[in-house]
Amino acid sequence: MKNNLLKIFTKGLFIENPVFILMLGLCSVLAVSVSVINALGMTLAFTFVIVLSELTISLIRNWIPKTLRIPIFIVIIASFVTILQFLLQAYLPALNKSLGIFIPLIVVNCIIIGRIESFASKRPVVESILDGLGISLGYGIAIVLIAVVREILGSGSILGIQLFGSSFQPALMFILPPGAFLVIGIEIGALNAFMKKYNKKVCSR
Amino acid sequence: MKTNPTKQIVKLGIILSIYCIVAALALSVTYSVTLPKIQEQQRLSTERSMKSVYPNASSFSVVTNENNDELFCSIEVESGVLIDSLYMANDSNSSLIGFVVKASSQGYGGLIMFVYGINPDKTIEAVSIIEQTETPGLGANVYKSSFLDQFSKKNVTDSFIVKQDVTPITASTITSKALTNGIKKSVDFLLEHHQEMTDEK
Numbered sequence: 001m002k003n004n005l006l007k008i009f010t011k012g013l014f015i016e017n018p019v020f021i022l023m024l025g026l027c028s029v030l031a032v033s034v035s036v037i038n039a040l041g042m043t044l045a046f047t048f049v050i051v052l053s054e055l056t057i058s059l060i061r062n063w064i065p066k067t068l069r070i071p072i073f074i075v076i077i078a079s080f081v082t083i084l085q086f087l088l089q090a091y092l093p094a095l096n097k098s099l100g101i102f103i104p105l106i107v108v109n110c111i112i113i114g115r116i117e118s119f120a121s122k123r124p125v126v127e128s129i130l131d132g133l134g135i136s137l138g139y140g141i142a143i144v145l146i147a148v149v150r151e152i153l154g155s156g157s158i159l160g161i162q163l164f165g166s167s168f169q170p171a172l173m174f175i176l177p178p179g180a181f182l183v184i185g186i187e188i189g190a191l192n193a194f195m196k197k198y199n200k201k202v203c204s205r
Numbered sequence: 206m207k208t209n210p211t212k213q214i215v216k217l218g219i220i221l222s223i224y225c226i227v228a229a230l231a232l233s234v235t236y237s238v239t240l241p242k243i244q245e246q247q248r249l250s251t252e253r254s255m256k257s258v259y260p261n262a263s264s265f266s267v268v269t270n271e272n273n274d275e276l277f278c279s280i281e282v283e284s285g286v287l288i289d290s291l292y293m294a295n296d297s298n299s300s301l302i303g304f305v306v307k308a309s310s311q312g313y314g315g316l317i318m319f320v321y322g323i324n325p326d327k328t329i330e331a332v333s334i335i336e337q338t339e340t341p342g343l344g345a346n347v348y349k350s351s352f353l354d355q356f357s358k359k360n361v362t363d364s365f366i367v368k369q370d371v372t373p374i375t376a377s378t379i380t381s382k383a384l385t386n387g388i389k390k391s392v393d394f395l396l397e398h399h400q401e402m403t404d405e406k
Contacts, residue, residue, distance in 0.1 A: 065217060065220060067217060068217055068220060068221055072221065072224050075225055076224075078228075079228040079232055082232055082235075083231065083235045086235050086236055086239040086243070087235070087239060089239065089243045089246065090239040090242035090246060091242070093246045097336060100315075100338040101315070101338055172376060176343075
């Protein structure tokens with residue numbers, strides 16, 4: 001039982017990593033992985049929305065008519081996103097400013113609706129919360145890994161701290177979408193290579 | 206089992222409305238709780254920007270006419286450029302240091318809201334960005350002093366043309382133009398319509 005719960009949590013990290021394996025919601029990944037601080041902020045916002053949405057939908061899953069499920073999912077996700085935006089405007093205006101348009105766009109993030117459709121609408125509450133947390137952590141790890149590379153190469157800084165002297169000319173391409181695709185592609189490749197090696201080791205044992 | 210389709214539609218409609226009503230209630234509660242805090246934050250951020258333009262000013266007051274009505278309240282100077290309000294910056298002896306203009310201009314990714322100071326000698330004191338939603342890493346660098354500092358002490362009668370007397374942000378010409386144009390157009394409008402500003406003091 002405990003093992004099962006752990007499995008639900010950890011599958012979001014690798015086996016079903018929303019960015020590197022499922023490759024869902026890449027649009028917002030491109031946009032927020034420009035800097036590490038944005039990636040961390042987005043992870044927090046994303047966690048808030050996905051955990052609360054999965055929790056709510058799992059609670060009411062027996063009262064959702066099948067034909068109405070998508071509109072109801074959207075209403076619930078959109079409400080949490082709007083609540084999040086009010087809270088950010090009131091208490092963390094700096095984060096709200098730096099994430100800007102990407103907060104409202106969490107509504108249409110397909111990772112969230114995907115997890116709700118395939119998981120939270122069928123499973124009990126505790127499992128759904130763990131699923132939300134695992135997926136958020138996997139999402140966070142992925143976008144921070146992408147953001148680290150992009151910020152160092154594209155802005156010459158990490159967490160806003162300049163790493164090189166003022167004569168350093170950063171590669172502008174890495175903060176533009178093409179650079180993001182390159183970084184995502186290379187990181188997915190590296191992860192696949194690692195998984196292959198790891199799986200071989202496991203099998204040969 | 207055959208169900209009456211009209212009945213089915215009505216039933217589904219009622220269920221969906223119930224969900225929407227609950228969501229709306231939750232939203233309105235959050236909104237009313239956070240609204241005062243949000244307004245407070247907006248006021249603070251405007252004040253901070255005004256203070257960064259005139260650090261020595263002790264008070265900022267809205268410019269009004271004889272009837273105490275606010276002059277220059279949300280005036281669209283040209284499409285995309287809006288003067289939000291005009292303030293006078295006074296020092297501790299309540300003598301005028303300059304005018305602070307709060308304005309906005311349509312940028313690449315939405316409105317850029319900014320404040321700037323006009324000195325009595327018709328130069329720009331400084332520019333400060335309140336809010337912007339430009340592309341992160343590119344146009345969003347509009348708030349950096351490396352770009353904004355070039356406006357300081359600039360004469361308002363200068364031409365304000367990007368790539369001539371204004372150096373744009375790398376790869377963000379639209380953002381640079383939006384801000385430059387926003388300043389120039391609002392300054393021209395104010396000089397034309399606000400007599401006091403042109404009077405040398």
